Amino acid sequence: MSKQPLLEVKNLKQYFPIKGGVLGRTVNHVKAVDDISFEVYEGETVSIVGESGCGKSTTGRAILRLDEPTAGEVNFDGEDLLSLNKSKMREKRKDLQIIFQDPYASLNPRQTVGQIIEEVLKIQNIGTSSKDRREKIISLLETVGIGAHQVDRYPHEFSGGQRQRIGIARALSVNPKLIICDEAVSALDVSIQAQVLNLLKELQRKFQLTYLFISHDLGVVRHISDRIIVMYLGKVVEISDTQSLFENPQHPYTRALLSAIPSMNFEEEKRERIILTGDVPSPIDPPKGCRFHTRCPYKMERCAIEEPVLNSVSDGQRVACHLVEKGAVDYTKIPVNS
Amino acid sequence: MLTFIIRRFLQIIPVMIGVTLAVFLMMHLIPGDPAQIMAGERADEAQVEQMRENLGLNDPLHEQYLRYVGNAIQGDLGTSIRTNRPVVNEIFDSRIWITIELAFWGTVLAVIFGLIAGIISATRKYSFADVSLMIVALFGMSMPNFWLGIMLIYFFSVNLGWFPIVGWESWKHMVLPVITIGSGGAAIIARMTRSSMLEVLDNDYIRTAHAKGVSERLVVYKHALRNALIPVVTVVGLQFGTLLGGAVITETVFAVNGIGRLVVDAIKARDFPMVQGAILVCAVAFVLVNFLVDIAYRLINKRIDLN
Structure with missing residues (x-):
């Protein structure tokens, strides 16, 4: 993967102001995403995982400029999205689409399925006549398994899984290069989740799509991803290819996350469980040094002072942790809380 | 349908x-x-x-x-004791039309100003414009009609001489009563529109619209406002119904001969058939307005079903 990345996020920051007082002055900021960088290459599926509030959805929205990021660069296809003016950005949206978590909230209840897709086709100047567009809409819906007779129905007439397929059809309609799936299957039943995930994979092969997959469900992520980004409190703590991450997690937070996956393998009963204590600190006033140090079982003095940076530990695996820097002892051999 | x-x-x-x-x-x-x-x-x-x-x-x-x-x-509501004329004639000859006119323009004013203020407030949340508009709206809701009416007369009729003080003849007579009666509704609609818009604007389908590349204006008017209007329509309907029966104070302050004053006069004169008739007519009007509102509701929200 030495080629040019399709998406390159550089030092992205997203701070949300907290307004207070009678005059509505900005009293503080929620540092939802705080200086993160990563790349996504063409044709791959990269997942962002982390617990609620770690900034993964915010990252997705910031890339698409659905919220304007505070600082940083989002290079897409060789162009910095954040420097584009509004109309240029609107044109560019053809190449980047998003699928949201809640299939009930992401479709406008007052538009029929046909209208929902037609709108985006019209804006992005796809199709010459309305007849032409209609045919395209029907073929798109059929691609995702929705019949042609359902084109003129309203979203409330569909089930959750069907709505998510409609969302996918809408995202596909403009032939995007990148689709951000923001918890795209979390709201669905497990059986439907599998269907939708398989559909996404099939579509990826068919249309050479690149996915940025945002999820908190490690099972889903393992199934679909080529590479995984682990986030904690607005920071990237580990980036790794899927196999290395699951077989050889480096960051203590990643290890804790993985140990929380319920296992069906009863022989594996003695597996080490790392149970984190305390809550995630507030992103308004995050801890100094390593953000994870307040909950880390292997915390050192240095962790509270110096912020670790992402360092390569092997080909395709980068970690931000003082414990795993080159030449350090293997912390995983140290018993927890010794 | x-x-x-x-x-x-x-x-x-x-x-x-x-x-x-x-x-x-x-x-x-x-x-x-x-x-x-x-x-x-x-x-x-x-x-x-x-x-x-x-x-x-x-x-x-x-x-x-x-x-x-x-x-x-059959249209027979009895005979007025006070005037000895049929109640139906007393109400429908001129009285009710004046009140309907007053309530109608009051509602139009309330809807126009309420919607504009609500949209501005919601799209510029916590801005100076938002805060000032909502403070004005709070005043609009809190000011009693009799006080607002008297103040308007004092400033615009007595001091500036722009509008006549009382009566109901030309459009000039209508301006101050319509402002008086519409201000409360405008304030309620403004606040309602604001909160409803804010709720809708936070939905994923609004983000979807942005992601599609829909322009900011169309996102607000086509995607957000249409969905936000649903609760507002109910308020508008109720408002109009209330104005029909509740114009008593405004009509008294501006000496407008509408149905509100008719009722007050009838009560004072213990003219029971007249009071009964007027109440019945107002109630029917209220029910009819709500019937129309429900149809409008259905038109803007396809999901409403009677079941």
Whole structure:
């Protein structure tokens, strides 16, 4: 993967102001995403995982400029999205689409399925006549398994899984290069989740799509991803290819996350469980040094002072942790809380 | 859609039975003998008995009720004691139209200003414009009509001489009463629109619209406003209905001869048939407005079903 990345996020920051007082002055900021960088290459599926509030959805929205990021660069296809003016950005949206978590909230209840897709086709100047567009809409819906007779129905007439397929059809309609799936299957039943995930994979092969997959469900992520980004409190703590991450997690937070996956393998009963204590600190006033140090079982003095940076530990695996820097002892051999 | 209208119309029947029953029983529940009151204080026993017979008050209650409803359906609401003219003529010759005109323009004003203020506030949340508009709206809601009316007369009629003080002849007469009666509604609609818009703007389908590349203006008007209007329509309907029956104070302040003043005068004169008739007409108007609102509701929200 030495080629040019399709998406390159550089030092992205997203701070949300907290307004207070009678005059509505900005009293503080929620540092939802705080200086993160990563790349996504063409044709791959990269997942962002982390617990609620770690900034993964915010990252997705910031890339698409659905919220304007505070600082940083989002290079897409060789162009910095954040420097584009509004109309240029609107044109560019053809190449980047998003699928949201809640299939009930992401479709406008007052538009029929046909209208929902037609709108985006019209804006992005796809199709010459309305007849032409209609045919395209029907073929798109059929691609995702929705019949042609359902084109003129309203979203409330569909089930959750069907709505998510409609969302996918809408995202596909403009032939995007990148689709951000923001918890795209979390709201669905497990059986439907599998269907939708398989559909996404099939579509990826068919249309050479690149996915940025945002999820908190490690099972889903393992199934679909080529590479995984682990986030904690607005920071990237580990980036790794899927196999290395699951077989050889480096960051203590990643290890804790993985140990929380319920296992069906009863022989594996003695597996080490790392149970984190305390809550995630507030992103308004995050801890100094390593953000994870307040909950880390292997915390050192240095962790509270110096912020670790992402360092390569092997080909395709980068970690931000003082414990795993080159030449350090293997912390995983140290018993927890010794 | 037609079945919806028919079914919704059928729902009016039990409401109307309730309304007529309440209006009819009012006659019997108020203290004192209606026949005595109608015949006048100086009437003797025989005259009161005669009046009772004339009014049919000696018949069983259900017969009286059915007769009352039957007459009302045929447009006979009795005769006014005060003027000795049929109640229907008193109400419909001019009074109700003036009130409808007042309520209509008051509602139009409320909708225009309320929607504009609400949209500006919601799209610029916590900005200076938002905060100031909402403070103005708070004033609009808190100011009693009689006070606002008097202040408007004082500044614009007495001091500046722009508008006439009282009466109901040209559009100039209408300006101040319409502002008075519409201000409360404008404030309520502004706040309602704001909160409803904010709720809608936070939905993923608004982000979807942005992601599609829909322009900011179209996102606000096509995607957000249409969905945000649903609760607002209900408020507008209720507002108009309330104005129809509740224009009493404004009509009194501006000496407008609408139905509100008619009711006040009738109550003062103990003109019971007149009071009954006016209440019935207002109630029917209120029910009809709500019927229309429900149809409008259905038109803007395809999901509303009577079940």
